[in-house]
Amino acid sequence: MRTLLLKSLFARPVTVKAPDAADSGLEELGRTLAAGGRRLFGRSLTIREVDAGSCNGCELEIHALNNSIYDVERFGLRFAASPRHADVLLVTGPVTHNMKTALERTYAATPAPKWVVAVGDCGCGCGVFEGSYAVIGAVDKVIPVDLHIRGCPPRPIDLLRGLIALVDKAAQARVRGTEDAAQPSG
């Protein structure tokens, strides 16, 4: 292990040399996020992921946000284990009838102010599962949705871009709604 740790000390961070073509985009997006997020939450946005019926493809890509290459925590975004600690619910679908109650309860357990992001073509619409007796469909048929991130599944970079859009949208809404709510940035 010592050799490996030593090597890591001298190696360049993998985060910078991410293999994705959107490598440079990542840093730029991170800056946007840091500025927008700070206005609203100081420095962080806590996310609770809820699978309300997905095929698990979206979960794989949401997982990737936490790896060393996308490293979402450097932007102040982190995933929480409980909806009670969350600002954002990241919901994948299609919402099944069997998950409806659980989704509603998770939403109720999330303290306000809260935002809901519907992820994937199934969470945003119903995807290929349209017309089934077992699904309700899009997330917004069950709980209010603030942002849609499409894709089957969306790439991690698209998820990141979407979360940044949410921070901006939330910040604007907050500024319009209550003048004293927005914190000065930096």
Place this chain on the structure above:
Amino acid sequence: MDTNAISTILGRLAAVGYHAPWRRFDVDTRTWTAIAESLGEGGADLLGLWGDANTVHLALRVPPGDPCVISLAIAEGSFPSVGRLHPPAIRLERAVSDLYGHRPAHAPDGRTWLDHGQWGLYAPLGAGIPVPRRDPVDYEFQAVHGHGLNLIPVGPVHAGIIEPGHFRFTANGETVARLEERLGYVHKGIDGLLTNVDLAKAARIVARASGDSTVALSFAFARATEGALGVDAPPRAVVLRGVMAELERIANHCGDIGAICNDAAFALIHAHCGIFRERVLAACDKAFGHRLMMDRIVPGGIAQDIAPGGGAAIIAELDDIAPRFDEIVALYDDTPSLQDRTCGTGHVAGDLVNRWAAGGHVGRASGRDFDARRDLAYPPYRGLAFAVPLYAAGDVDARVRVRIDEIRASLRMVKEWFADLPDGPVLAALPQAAAPREGIAITEAFRGDVLVWLRLGAGGQVARCHVRDASWFQWPLLEAAIENNIVADFPLCNKSFNCSYSGHDL
């Protein structure tokens, strides 16, 4: 001999003429029960059990022969329970009963399984009678009696970024006395959606039965269709299918090894394995235009040829990852504090994996020597020499080691294939079936064998299709694996199985 009982019975019967490549037999109640008895005595592996409009089908295999299907007409709304004689069939029968209303007579467990009382319908694929919705928590868990027992209900919404399911632990202090699973939360009605649907739409639905196994599922669907129509995919497509299937295996195994170590609080391996996985997916994206390679395998071949330079990019990535992966494996081997958590934890006995015919790392870590790629030898694995890892320990460590060995074998396979990639087209035209045709295929997904069975109607429509994920025969064993382990080791055991919720719930 017991092992010959089923072969003897089936030897007397004539198979239906339009089922390929393996045989299907219409049987009577007496034969059905005799085969169920033999299954219970260990005479064959149960591969699946699913419903149809007026029929129930059962897929089985008497090793080392080919799999086959037996079908029984439903009489007075019921069929003789197989689960009564062979417990691995119990959940499958409960699912058939929920979806079609075909009752397994004298079944040991009469509770619903996929039906949580939320559809507003009784037997949606059968009678489809409107019924009022029930309270979803209205479910009778098995009673556990004893002193000092406490109940820990977990889910359906879990703490991590994972799929939903309910686990009910009964613990004595820290020790788990019993785990009972309740699944079905992500039931999307896939069996219903795969009834009377056109082929292209069906392919897209099957590819999304479980996103992590999308390549293996599409592979099985394509082969079942090709079997039914008597078509072969072109050689170049066959090899590229193998490449995609092995890349999916490498990516998922890397993710799993990292996640298992992370659940033992060893984040370093998790970080490195996450990078490996990401690099493989990025290479897949470049070569095949999708990170998970969804919808790339289609009946007749593959949807599009590999991108120019895609093969070289994949080889370059894999060559770079291989020595780094060896370093991580050495780190796993040299860290006693990590192995203290994985060795001896979550033990599954060999006789259980054999009875349940559990595939993938769950089976092979407990001594069940089966790999669909080798034992059913479908192309491009036919004639290919590769090692199938086998361990006897049956613990978390053995399931990690199976994955490590498989990654190494897959790396070699992909390299060999690219060294000699055939030229030519990648998609064969599909003939229109004049009469109904049926097909079946099994492929080896990263977590075990997946089965796809289908019936094509006139005009090339899919009249009925069923997908059976490996998880069906692994989930029940997780209940056994956690017994007498501490509650805190559940994530470790669960991740070492990594069963699919979506693939199971359909």
